[in-house]
Amino acid sequence: MNAGEARTLIVDVLASIAPEADFDRLPGGAVLRDELDLDSMDFLNFITFLHQKSGIDIPEADYPKLSTLDGAVSYLTR
Amino acid sequence: MTDFRMPSLGADMEAGTLVEWLVRPGDRVKRGNVVAVVETQKGAIDIEIFNDGVVSELVVPVGGRVPVGTVLARLAGPVTEPAMAPPQAAPVTPPPIPAAPAAVAGRPHITPVARRLAGEHGIDLQRLTGTGPDNAITLADVQAAVSSVASGATPRRRAGFDPAAMRQAIAAAMTRSKREIPHYYLSQTIDVSNALARIERLNRERPPPERILPAALFLRAIALAVAKTPELNGFWEEGRFRPGDGVHIGWATALRGGGLLAPAIRDANHRSLEELMASMRDLVLRARGSGLRSSELSDPTITVTSLGDRGAETVFPIIYPPQVAMVGIGRIVTRPWVVNGAIEPRPVVTLTLAADHRASDGHRGGLLLVEIDRLLQEADTL
Structure with a gap:
């Protein structure tokens, strides 16, 4: 998966959880949970959908690496 | 004959709008079946029936807004044995389990997201052919119907939830x-x-x-x-x-x-x-x-x-x-x-x-x- 594909996947998943958000204006370094008002269930669903669509296992210990859009892109493309 | 009434879905509910009937007169229903969709201050809710029986009359039409307790439909029943059955053969059956809200037999299964989209676009579910498991109507089926009527003059019907109405419901319940x-x-x-x-x-x-x-x-x-x-x-x-x-x-x-x-x-x-x-x-x-x-x-x-x-x-x-x-x-x-x-x-x-x-x-x-x-x-x- 290249960075563009990863970003599209992440935004698609986030849009299904926070449909009202404007992702064109979302800074890559913004903390997603704060910026999009995600609770722990939302964040678990975010991780679950990313896992299901990318096949990448994402252990709990790695959650902090996916706290921003940029962080999640580099995690999925590493 | 039993009456099926607009249920109260909480202390804060006074009335609801019937947005969809999932049964027609003549349909056999069982306790726990989802028979209608009602728009409330809490959004569109699937309404279950509390009795077994056969639907004899739909009293409130689609679009009707009525207070809690209003008769929505009448049921004949409980379901009787067919006349041909020997009278002594009635088996002892356990009470119905109201757990899984199966769709009424013969009526369309539909996913909630598909129903919502259909509601938003005023799509008549009876006219759709489901392509999902058990002929369930899927989101794709509704999307196809939406695009096919997009240019027509289909009336739109809103079935979402209204934040202002929800605010009022919370205000009423919390004040009480x-x-x-x-x-x-x-x-x-x-x-x-x-x-x-x-x-x-x-x-x-x-x-x-x-x-x-x-x-x-x-x-x-x-x-x-x-x-x-x-x-x-x-x-x-x-x-x-x-x-x-x-x-x-x-x-x-x-x-x-x-x-x-x-x-x-x-x-x-x-x-x-x-x-x-x-x-x-x-x-x-x-x-x-x-x-x-x-x-x-x-x-x-x-x-x-x-x-x-x-x-x-x-x-x-x-x-x-x-x-x-x-x-x-x-x-x-x-x-x-x-x-x-x-x-x-x-x-x-x-x-x-x-x-x-x-x-x-x-x-x-x-x-x-x-x-x-x-x-x-x-x-x-x-």
Whole structure:
């Protein structure tokens, strides 16, 4: 998966959880949970959908690496 | 002949709008079948029927807005044996189980998201051919229908939820609560290091779809403790306490854009940790979509609210009438804690109880919180 594909996947998943958000204006370094008002269930669903669509296992210990859009892109493309 | 009436889906509901009939006269229905969709202040809700029988008349047409208690349809029944059957052959059958809300035989199965889209675009479900399992109507089927009528003059029908109406519903219920219910409040700060250690161990070996949130473990402890304090589980009605017929926990779920719903996790004290987590996931998705059933809104015998890990440390709940208690879960925070005479940093959570003093006293309420604490110290057994 290249960075563009990863970003599209992440935004698609986030849009299904926070449909009202404007992702064109979302800074890559913004903390997603704060910026999009995600609770722990939302964040678990975010991780679950990313896992299901990318096949990448994402252990709990790695959650902090996916706290921003940029962080999640580099995690999925590493 | 029995009447099927507009149900009350909570103390705050006065009326509802019938947006879809899923049955027609002549259809045979069973208790628990979803027979209609009603638009309420809480959004579009699937309405279940309480009796077996055959639909003889639909009284309220689609689009009709009627008060709670209005006859929506009439049923002939209960279902009788066919005339040809020998009279002595009637088998003893167990009572119907109202668990799975199967669609009525012969009527379209449809996913909630597809129904919502169809509602938004005024698509008549009877005209659609489902391509999903069991001929269920899928989102794709509705999307195809939407695009095929996009240029036509199809009337649009809104079936979403209106934040302003939800605000009014909350205002009505909470005003009644504060006016009528003599609340007492208790709180207990609980060391959750054992609970969090258990969650971490479980999740380490599980893929994301099977992972557990701490709230599920807290909910399990709460459900078991509530089962031991029946005075806190039920309703205050007409000047007296009516105990709940099980521990059906209303799980308070915030909606994006404002408002909240607290649909029931039925018999929560009999569900495993995994089952509770699955129920929470399912309810949150459906509360934020539009797939809740009427019984899920009217069944809760006690409500639990969790502020989550971005919320405040402590919540002082307001009881949802006619229930008599509500348990609040604050944010998990690390605090100095005395363990064996020494101070250690420990993750702690503040559990609160708001209870109706007409139905119980602080002593019983305190026992509930102490029992939850005890269970969470033995988290490996939960």
